[in-house]
Amino acid sequence: xxxxxxxxxxxxxxxxxxxxxxxxxxxxxxxxxxxxxxxxxxxxxxxxxxxxxxxxxxxxxxxxxxxxxxxxxxxxxxxxxxxxxxxxxxxxxxxxxxxxxxxxxxxxxxxxxxxxxxxxxxxxxxxxxxxxxxxxxxxxxxxxxxxxxxxxxxxxxxxxxxxxxxxxxxxxxxxxxxxxxxxxxxxxxxxxxxxxxxxxxxxxxxxxxxxxxxxxxxxxxxxxxxxxxxxxxxxxxxxxxxxxxxxxxxxxxxxxxxxxxxxxxxxxxxxxxxxxxxxxxxxxxxxxxxxxxxxxxxxx
Numbered sequence: 544x545x546x547x548x549x550x551x552x553x554x555x556x557x558x559x560x561x562x563x564x565x566x567x568x569x570x571x572x573x574x575x576x577x578x579x580x581x582x583x584x585x586x587x588x589x590x591x592x593x594x595x596x597x598x599x600x601x602x603x604x605x606x607x608x609x610x611x612x613x614x615x616x617x618x619x620x621x622x623x624x625x626x627x628x629x630x631x632x633x634x635x636x637x638x639x640x641x642x643x644x645x646x647x648x649x650x651x652x653x654x655x656x657x658x659x660x661x662x663x664x665x666x667x668x669x670x671x672x673x674x675x676x677x678x679x680x681x682x683x684x685x686x687x688x689x690x691x692x693x694x695x696x697x698x699x700x701x702x703x704x705x706x707x708x709x710x711x712x713x714x715x716x717x718x719x720x721x722x723x724x725x726x727x728x729x730x731x732x733x734x735x736x737x738x739x740x741x742x743x744x745x746x747x748x749x750x751x752x753x754x755x756x757x758x759x760x761x762x763x764x765x766x767x768x769x770x771x772x773x774x775x776x777x778x779x780x781x782x783x784x785x786x787x788x789x790x791x792x793x794x795x796x797x798x799x800x801x802x803x804x805x806x807x808x809x810x811x812x813x814x815x816x817x818x819x820x821x822x823x824x825x826x827x828x829x830x831x832x833x834x835x836x837x838x839x840x841x842x843x
Contacts, residue, residue, distance in 0.1 A: 587749030588643035589709030592702035609701025620675035651680030666774035746802040754841035817842030
């Protein structure tokens, strides 16, 4: 269903631009809202990558891969005595707030790390140390390019980030014939178009769909796994129904922080065309506390 609809809505709108034009994500959502179809789509903050050399960007600039620009005194995260891998850093002062990043801290840096060798999936509480998100809100002058503690080369190729307005498409609402016909009518008569590049790729905050389930399914997985309930399938402890019911009230507290797909530019390849999702509790995000972020990996 997803690919079929996208094939019939093929005019691309995936170029990064600050300008408003007839095929912008904002215009698409505006049209949908004017027709009472706001349930179908909403704008989200996305980004693309472009390969660069390590010194192409100033210290502290947003980028994927390469070596992180860590402040003095913040140690490289490790797991079982082994450094885990640097994925991404965000300069929050340059992260667009108008496109969906308004709930992030207004300043500082976020650093995302993950164990690419062991690749914890996030369905067992023992995976907790397989990723880390660091936050620093200090002086840029204290930042310095930091090599891996084991003196090995960075796993990911350095890439520049380009932010743009993407679209979250609520595919389940398109499963009824009326929603699909409404969308196709608007495509024909309003020039409405959603291109593949606008609904896939890397994303910051906002709603999304998992490779194996809905947004709400991943909220539930984060709440249960982070509270010690094993979700990893056969070979592990039996699912704890009693404890699951006890912690169920906190499921809706979780929200997406970062979604990372495979990326050829950065030489990042998840298993079976998968995606990594970092999640944070609403109260923690409001307080700029990133110590308890949970990560879920899914594949197609």
